[in-house]
Amino acid sequence: MNKTRKLTGVILAGGASRRMGGQDKGLVRFRERPLVAWVIDALAPQVDEILIIANRNLDAYRAFGHRVISDLRPDFPGPLAGFEAALTHASHDWILTCPTDAPLLPAEYACLMSRAALGSAAVAFVDAHWQPVFSLLPKTALPSLSAALDTGERKAQRWLASIDPVLVTLDEYAAQLRDADTPEDLTAL
Template sequence: MIAGVILAGGLSQRMGGGDKCLLPVGGRPILAHVIARLAPQVGMLALNANGAPARFAAFGLPVLPDSVGDFPGPLAGVLAGMDWAARGGAELLVTAAADTPFFPETLVAELRAAARAEGLPLAMAVTRNASGGTDRHPTFGLWPVALREELRATLAAGQRRVVAFTEPRGCARAVFPQAVPDPFFNVNAPEDLAAADAFIAAASR
């Protein structure tokens, strides 16, 4: 069984604070779009978020706070997800960002295929860019739950960068093609909300 965790533990500073995943896009909260895409791909699903969990009650997901203080970033959410997945008997965890409503519906399958093809324990989503290289999306990853104690120690040592944890342990690349909208388009600022609404409106015509 593969567990999924949606990462919503950040401070949303560029949106002025608050829960940007609850902002509406196409008439629904961004989080609703994320759940609709990830839930069919995993055996169990939770949300990593800090603060009062009741504000997410309508979505019916377990809410996992960071187990590490001072908002150390996505790795803290990954660790919370790993601990929860381990309790549920899952060996693998897939993470997705809560502010990204268009990510691929084949995310989990592509991450697993990349890890198997390269013989590596971890996998990360990347997309091709205009210059012929790739752009990394480190919050969209495949994580063996068995690495949770290593991750706990890494965070305790003050390391917060996702890539600094994944690269030394072997991280495959799941390459996704360019598309419109960008599959990993994320809502960081108010103008991004308008862009996301426009994408959805165009798709419904």
């Protein structure tokens, strides 16, 4: 793969998983393997490092052989807190995010995002909707993100809009970017 920049791949596994009945989504099984294993296998060849953002079952996530980082803020404040932890701990100047419950992640995800963005932050745009958990972010966005979280911001799309990202249309990958928020979603995958 011809990457345009060094990337830290970030798997967002830190949520409370309320719609999945409180189960830790990354460890829920899909086709005989935990969801996070599928995402690691898809993302690892595309990036230079993987970080898993998790707030519980840390040893289970560490068993996959990648650094595991927890949110810097308590009480599961959402994907923005995961972005903040990743931007704080990433070894590279850019992070590429995806949720732990997207086991069909495209093999060309990093290239698609990097080539479209060229030096700007980027967010996947599918079926005329922002997909904030599929983002490409520079470390330079960290001060803005931390300030937004300090004021109580929890809406990923609102903060992302404030940094004027490139919207990367990925309609042809809609099925591969679907996530499994509920047991029914997982069955549908």
